[in-house]
Amino acid sequence: MTRVFLAGGNTESRALLRGLLRMHHHEVTGESDSLETVAEKSASSPPNVILVDGSARGWADIATRAGARWPAAKVVLVAPPAESGKESPEQPTGSAQVLPRPFRVEEFLRAVGAPADRSGAYASGSSRPKSP
Numbered sequence: 607m608t609r610v611f612l613a614g615g616n617t618e619s620r621a622l623l624r625g626l627l628r629m630h631h632h633e634v635t636g637e638s639d640s641l642e643t644v645a646e647k648s649a650s651s652p653p654n655v656i657l658v659d660g661s662a663r664g665w666a667d668i669a670t671r672a673g674a675r676w677p678a679a680k681v682v683l684v685a686p687p688a689e690s691g692k693e694s695p696e697q698p699t700g701s702a703q704v705l706p707r708p709f710r711v712e713e714f715l716r717a718v719g720a721p722a723d724r725s726g727a728y729a730s731g732s733s734r735p736k737s738p
Contacts, residue, residue, distance in 0.1 A: 608654045608719055612637035614668050615659025615684075623657060623684070630715055640668070653679050655718055658702065660685040669702040682717045684709070 610632050612620045620637050627634050635653050639662065656672040658665055660683050673681045683702040705717045 608632045609635045609651060610655045610657050610718060611635050611653040613656055613658045613672060614639060614662030614665050616661070619659050619661060623659065626711070626714065627657075627718065632718060640664075652676055655679060656681045657718065658683045660707075673702065 610627055612623055612627075612634065615623075616639075624634050624637065635651055653676065656669075656676065656679050658669045658672065658681060662668065665683065669681050669683050672679070681702040683704050685704050685706045687707045703717055705713060
């Protein structure tokens with residue numbers, strides 16, 4: 607079982623991600639809309655994975671600072687879908703593994719459960735999918 611902290615995004619998005627994690631027997635140690643409260647809420651039990659919702663403003667900063675604060679934890683960025691097949695203007699840091707939306711459940715579980723990949727590679731091992 608992986609200890610996961612949800613960071614960023616809105617309440618509804620975090621609820622969906624939390625439900626998916628719990629359904630697949632991962633422990634959700636906490637959640638927050640900012641890194642400052644991540645630090646406060648996860649001090650007693652550091653997470654194995656920081657799952658950052660890329661729809662949040664400032665997600666690149668959250669991913670970078672989370673990776674620096676917990677170097678043993680894997681940072682997984684759930685990236686927003688690209689518009690018209692173009693890359694997002696805000697690029698992820700090299701320390702975050704990217705899981706582009708829309709994603710398959712298998713890709714999500716592989717990103718959360720697999721060993722840390724600090725290369726910034728996409729979780730599926732393929733390029734970002736084009737928007738429909």
